Amino acid sequence: MNYYPEAMARLIGELQKLPTVGPKTAQRLAFYFLKMSVMDAKGIAQSIEDVKSALDYCTRCGNITDTDPCRICTDPRRDRQLICVVKDPDDLLAIERTNQYNGLYHTLMGVLSPLNGVGPQELRMSGLFERVEKDHIKEVIIAISSTTEGQATALYLTRQLTQKFTVSVSQIAHGIPVGGDLDYIDELTIAKALEGRRPFGP
Amino acid sequence: MWLNHLTLRNFRNYTDLEIYFPDAINLIVGNNAQGKTNLLEAIYFVSTAKSHRTHSNRELIHYDSDWFYLKAGIGALSANLSLEDKVQFPVANWQQQVVRECFPVGNELIIEASHEVEGQKQFRLNGDLLPKLSEWVGQFRVVLFSPESLILVKGAPGDRRRFLDQLICQINPLYLSQLQRYQSSLRQRNELLKQIRNHRQSVDLLEPWDELLVEDGILITKVRTQMLDLLHQSAKNHHAQLTQSTEVLNLRYCPSLQEVETTDNSEKEVAVNHFRQRLQKSRSTDLIYGNTSVGPHRDEFKLFIQEPDSNSIQREVKLYGSQGQQRTTSLALKLGEVELIHSQTGNVPVVLLDDVLSELDDIRSQLLFALFQDFGAQLFITATREEEWVAHLPTNFNQHYRLITIDNGQIVA
Numbered sequence: 001m002n003y004y005p006e007a008m009a010r011l012i013g014e015l016q017k018l019p020t021v022g023p024k025t026a027q028r029l030a031f032y033f034l035k036m037s038v039m040d041a042k043g044i045a046q047s048i049e050d051v052k053s054a055l056d057y058c059t060r061c062g063n064i065t066d067t068d069p070c071r072i073c074t075d076p077r078r079d080r081q082l083i084c085v086v087k088d089p090d091d092l093l094a095i096e097r098t099n100q101y102n103g104l105y106h107t108l109m110g111v112l113s114p115l116n117g118v119g120p121q122e123l124r125m126s127g128l129f130e131r132v133e134k135d136h137i138k139e140v141i142i143a144i145s146s147t148t149e150g151q152a153t154a155l156y157l158t159r160q161l162t163q164k165f166t167v168s169v170s171q172i173a174h175g176i177p178v179g180g181d182l183d184y185i186d187e188l189t190i191a192k193a194l195e196g197r198r199p200f201g202p
Numbered sequence: 203m204w205l206n207h208l209t210l211r212n213f214r215n216y217t218d219l220e221i222y223f224p225d226a227i228n229l230i231v232g233n234n235a236q237g238k239t240n241l242l243e244a245i246y247f248v249s250t251a252k253s254h255r256t257h258s259n260r261e262l263i264h265y266d267s268d269w270f271y272l273k274a275g276i277g278a279l280s281a282n283l284s285l286e287d288k289v290q291f292p293v294a295n296w297q298q299q300v301v302r303e304c305f306p307v308g309n310e311l312i313i314e315a316s317h318e319v320e321g322q323k324q325f326r327l328n329g330d331l332l333p334k335l336s337e338w339v340g341q342f343r344v345v346l347f348s349p350e351s352l353i354l355v356k357g358a359p360g361d362r363r364r365f366l367d368q369l370i371c372q373i374n375p376l377y378l379s380q381l382q383r384y385q386s387s388l389r390q391r392n393e394l395l396k397q398i399r400n401h402r403q404s405v406d407l408l409e410p411w412d413e414l415l416v417e418d419g420i421l422i423t424k425v426r427t428q429m430l431d432l433l434h435q436s437a438k439n440h441h442a443q444l445t446q447s448t449e450v451l452n453l454r455y456c457p458s459l460q461e462v463e464t465t466d467n468s469e470k471e472v473a474v475n476h477f478r479q480r481l482q483k484s485r486s487t488d489l490i491y492g493n494t495s496v497g498p499h500r501d502e503f504k505l506f507i508q509e510p511d512s513n514s515i516q517r518e519v520k521l522y523g524s525q526g527q528q529r530t531t532s533l534a535l536k537l538g539e540v541e542l543i544h545s546q547t548g549n550v551p552v553v554l555l556d557d558v559l560s561e562l563d564d565i566r567s568q569l570l571f572a573l574f575q576d577f578g579a580q581l582f583i584t585a586t587r588e589e590e591w592v593a594h595l596p597t598n599f600n601q602h603y604r605l606i607t608i609d610n611g612q613i614v615a
Contacts, residue, residue: 112407113390114394114403114407115389119403148383148390148414151410152410152413155409156410159410185376186376187425
């Protein structure tokens with residue numbers, strides 16, 4: 001890349017650190033920055049810096065936040081004896097967007113995966129146990145995806161929680177997606193959906 | 203199922219070939235190392251996304267290229283066109299136009315497969331990119347008979363297990379995702395066993411993975427039990443025909459767990475507890491070896507023959523069968539495969555016979571072709587010379603066949 005001036009080469013190199021950005025996209029973005037007004041470019045640089053200096057993970061729930069503890073953890077209108085466990089802040093926001101949930105959260109920052117060297121120590125599990133004990137939590141809802149790793153994590157958490165504390169543990173339903181056609185769904189999913197069936201009608 | 207046409211670019215020794223197959227029986231002849239098997243391999247790859255000869259996709263690419271591309275047009279036997287009609291197309295006339303009439307445009311399923319040296323295999327179905335293998339397998343069904351089919355009888359338990367799994371996948375594509383799920387949990391558990399052995403994790407972490415193995419393992423055992431039962435019936439019948447009822451073939455499923463036959467809840471409960479206990483019991487040895495010793499990944503089925511008298515001794519074909527008996531048994535299994543795919547999916551698979559003519563004595567090959575005439579399958583057969591094929595024909599065999607002569611990656615006649 002020595003045919004670029006050094007500053008340009010450095011920018012292209014930095015942009016390539018982003019996910020889904022390869023050499024060609026990085027080059028296109030770099031040229032785009034070059035054409036931008038100084039103000040726009042500074043705006044982008046500044047907002048990246050702000051995110052890094054002003055935002056951090058909430059020490060209680062692990063959500064991204066500009067105040068610690070975060071706004072959800074300090075919201076007085078929320079049910080403070082209900083915790084929903086999710087994999088990462090993305091999933092937390094997905095649930096938050098539905099406006100259907102009014103408790104607190106706890107993000108694990110990953111799922112168990114021996115092959116990737118992730119054990120309970122690598123996840124924010126002890127923090128969850130501490131909260132359950134100290135804050136007298138009544139119910140923990142596990143909302144982790146139904147991949148094998150996700151399910152192993154859910155099973156492990158359930159076992160640990162029910163052994164250590166008197167807390168009720170539930171898991172979000174897994175099964176047929178809304179609008180899904182039974183024909184196209186594998187046996188395991190249907191079996192799960194049947195297992196988790198609920199009374200219907202008046 | 204009918205393979206209408208096939209395009210090969212930079213596949214093995216073919217640089218660019220487009221060929222139409224209006225005929226039911228396609229005899230591919232040519233000297234050694236001219237590309238007869240490569241042509242069958244291309245058909246097999248389009249069906250299964252794998253080669254039957256190698257695990258390395260690199261080998262499939264032409265030696266002075268860095269990609270290959272395959273395209274196949276698949277039709278079902280259409281309602282207004284019987285097998286006889288199709289067979290009567292004059293051989294010289296296999297031009298595009300004839301085929302277009304034969305299979306109206308739009309009725310065809312187009313499958314494209316490509317691979318670059320540095321990239322992933324890509325598959326398109328009617329132009330749409332397919333991201334998952336499970337969406338792909340089972341679209342176009344083929345059954346391959348080759349000298350290697352003998353490993354079904356002589357090979358390790360894993361060879362028979364793979365045969366069974368592949369058969370189930372062709373019939374029930376959703377089975378593949380179940381199998382992949384099970385295998386992913388298994389890999390995680392084995393890695394965890396090693397970590398626990400080295401005191402890097404605690405033993406109570408095993409439990410969730412055990413639960414996942416039980417859940418998927420029971421479903422897999424159930425599907426295999428059902429399919430093996432069907433395969434047993436069908437292979438047994440074909441074996442009786444091939445041996446003119448002088449021998450009886452029996453298949454016995456030897457699951458690592460106990461068989462699961464019904465979806466009855468109480469029975470499922472028993473099976474679940476059984477698997478759980480077995481995992482518990484083997485835990486200490488599993489920890490020593492860093493490997494899971496019970497579960498469907500250790501399943502196998504065994505093959506026995508006996509004389510028609512039901513009191514006679516059952517002998518395992520793998521250990522006590524003669525070469526001839528082993529060949530007949532593998533043939534019966536393959537015919538069972540054809541029949542099951544036909545009866546379970548309503549589609550007759552395309553049948554590939556790679557280099558098997560020389561292996562069969564006359565009676566068996568005559569019977570073999572009679573059976574194919576019953577099924578009405580489209581056949582692709584390789585032979586070094588046309589005489590070799592003619593010598594194997596039954597005396598009353600009057601089916602038209604098309605001769606495709608191959609010379610150095612080109613069709614010369």
